[in-house]
Amino acid sequence: MTYDCAVIGAGLSGLASAIILSKNGLKTALIEKSSRTAPLVRGFKREGHYFDTGFHHAGGINEGSTGRLMLDYLGISQHLNVVSSNSNYTDMVRFRDSSFEFRFPVGIKQLKDRLEQFFPGDINFINRYINEINRQCSLLPFLNLNADIKTMNILENVHGNSLADFLSHNTDNPYLQSVLTIHSLLNGVPPGEQGLNNYAYIVGPYYESVSYIEGGGSALVAAYEKAAKENGVDIFLNREAQKLIFSSSGELKGTGFKDGAEINAKNIISTIHPSQLMNIVPENLFRPSYNKRIKTLDETPSAFILYGTSEIDLKRLIGSNLYLVPADGNNFGDFSNPIENRPINIIISNADKKENIFQCIFIMICPASINEVEQWGNSIRGKRPQGYLEFKDNICRRMLDYFVSYYPELKGKIHAVDFSTPLTLKDYSGSPFGSMYGAKHRIEQYNPFPMTSIKGLYLAGQSIVAPGLLGTLISAFLACGNILGHDYLRGALKVWNQEE
């Protein structure tokens, strides 16, 4: 089978990449090792309730944003009902050591006003912080369609200040520090390692707007699949790319599978974890320095995830999204800390009535390391030993207690329906480390670029640009820009914007 392009991995980045290429007239194959596309984002049903996995809500896809423009261009928006948060606030941060809580309003201007109202002693710094977030966002090509790709300061960003340092030099207020670092949980980089630029890419669009998708991740994947079919992408499921194939003169020729079948394509976009890519590229093709760099990328944390129901209306009590901050702050890099000392994110979704009992759904995410469950690493899902099940039960119970310790009124009213550990994530995410967001985008780490030194081989995915729906979109546009031309693709988006 011969194609113009092949995309390896049908997660959100892979689907988006394949649609862009197909839409622009290139015959494209999308290759996925699982039996379905985007297995991590599809969610699951338990006890009659739908629980989201992998996707919960997104910044920067509201009407008029670049993210929405990209979804429109790909033909995805028309299959989705994107609901932008129109309530006065989206995220709530609650602190352990006091009754202090902070509610994030929708809109960056509104956030600035709210911060100034809560922290009147830090007005100058708040101003500087907001300006810096806006400035960094304006420099990222595809987030800003007019930014110059050639002027990105890679070295300056890698060796830049950490978010934690920037804050501690400018304010002594621990609450303000926590409020302005809490979204580090959204890209899995602790504040002490988080670069200001990468944090801005996450919070800039997120402060501006938070959107939900009716039907959750399952509806999102269905919309991507429809758009892929409408644009003529050929999807190959249950197909694991085993190797990249090169011609005798060293040119990229395609990819081969276990059964000997091959797909010929001179351009390949790999969206699998970069460390996994190294297993399918012949050893001597990358230089030793690049091999070493990619194989030793520092990973974002994995997680313990509790899927629960509540008899109390958490939407009314809390809102849509809650962050619990332990007494000593937001840092979550040290996994020798008990879970009670780690910050936790709780996502609350719509309530429904089951057997006439009011029930609200919540998903509780606690950062964790694969090392915490490594003693059971060789066991098989569904057949794990008793010790592992007891460990799981223990963490699950403690997470419920953790939630209750911040909201005593929930005692006896919240229940776990399912629970996953880093081993579960490892099985579903394709990351050998069970990491939530792939390789860390942190200071002092050089993540791989979308282009590689192998002609025709490009990279996309959350390890390359940023995690989140918007991160996967930008990463897909950057990878495809190398094949189609960045100026052409950015121009096409601008024209699309004007025509719509």
Place this chain on the structure above:
Amino acid sequence: MTDDEIIDTINRALVKEFELDKKKMLSDAHLFDTLELDSLDMVDMVIVLENAFKFKITEEKEIREIRTLGDIHNFVIKKSNEIRKGS
């Protein structure tokens, strides 16, 4: 470290990490034409230099202007001198 020692350290590190031909490691060797590196290798070159000399490289503009092995030698010698003077 003398200038010669710096040059020797650079050359040895680059030969090892980029599998370059020792015989081609002359100061006028062009990185792209002679040593067959490409612009994407520059990030790894920065990492190799940072590890070899235990300093951080933030001089984006100067790095982008590097064309020959001699340019790398001069960059590191200049930077090492500045660090020495500063400490």
